Amino acid sequence: MNINYDVIIVADVIRLEEKRLLEEAQNAGLRVLLLNLSSKGFRIGEERLAPYALIRSISMYRSLYSASFLEASGYRAINSSLSILLAGDKALSLPLFFKSGIPIPPTYLALSPETAIGYMTSRRKPLIDKPPIGSWGRLVSIIDSDITAKIVVEHREEIPSPQMKAHLIQDYVQINGEDIRCFVVRGDVVACMKRKAPPGEWRTNVAIGAQTEPFTPTDTVTEISVKAVETIKADYGSVDIGVDKITGEHYLFEVNGVPEFKGLEKTTKANIAKAIIDVVKR
Structure with a gap:
């Protein structure tokens, strides 16, 4: 060889x-x-x-x-x-996180438009509706009325992809436009930042203009981050966590298995690239 x-x-x-x-x-x-x-x-x-x-x-x-x-x-x-x-399919990862004891928002899976609309119109709003696959906040919708629910479902039905026709419907977590992103490499949290949604936006993705600042992880944030990456058996990953401003409860939103990190390096000055390369050197 x-x-x-x-x-x-x-x-x-x-x-x-x-x-x-x-x-x-x-x-x-x-x-x-x-x-x-x-x-x-x-x-x-x-x-x-x-x-x-x-x-x-x-x-x-x-x-x-x-x-x-x-x-x-x-x-x-x-x-x-x-x-x-x-990491890439939330319909696969969310049940694993739940079984591992990691707190996630209450989540309902609907696999038909009738089921999705029926569930959303019967629930207290707002709700979050997202497809199992996607990044940068694309096709994640806030459902604040029955009319919005029907419009979102009808729109998704027109997308020629079976994954886009599946709906992960979650209770809305009152994060007030802020969440936490941490980067985990081999069981260590190497960097964290807080993300703040831009004016007029509720999503906190940096790709759509969120502001960032360094964040020192609490024990709870560290525990959730490390356990989430370990649950999907990844060497490294980025972890998004929201804290409910009313209850103080922490919720895992998602883990990215091929994450971008330039914004996190710039915000925290952490050398994330070196931490990843160190996995190869071990």
Whole structure:
């Protein structure tokens, strides 16, 4: 077997995160190869180029399929295909979090438009409706009336994807436009920040303009973050947590298995890229 590299980085769009990972791998003296999925495919069982593969596609399915094929060829994928699948599909991860004792918002799964509308019109509002798959807050809707419920469901029915026709309907958590994002690597919380929704917006995604500030994690935030990443058996991941301003209860919203981190590095000055590369060095 002709292994010429210590790690390959698999990506399709070379963002700042991938450049930072490449930089830190080189700083660590690792032999690293960047593979672009736009021009490179994989054959099951092909000869390995390295022991490790960092999976960094912006597409959940490209990441999942790449990790699966590379694992079949003997690579240690970071994160693994199983972790990427669980993190990427909330209908799979939320039940696991619940079974692990991690607090999540009360969640109802509706697999038909009639069931979704029937549930939402019978419940106290506001509610949150989201598809199982998605990022950057896309297609996450706040349901504040029966009319809104019907409009959202009808719109989602027109999207030609079975995942988009599934509805995860959650009780609204009164976070007042603020939540916490933490980054966990191998059981350690390496960085946390608070995110504040921009004016006129209730979502806290940085991609839509949320403001950020460093946050020192409490014991509760640390426990939820570490346990969530461990539950999906990931080497690393970003964790989103909301604190109900009325009850003080903490709720896990989601875990990302191929997370961006440039905003978190900029806000906290933590070297997240190095922490990820250190997984390869261990």
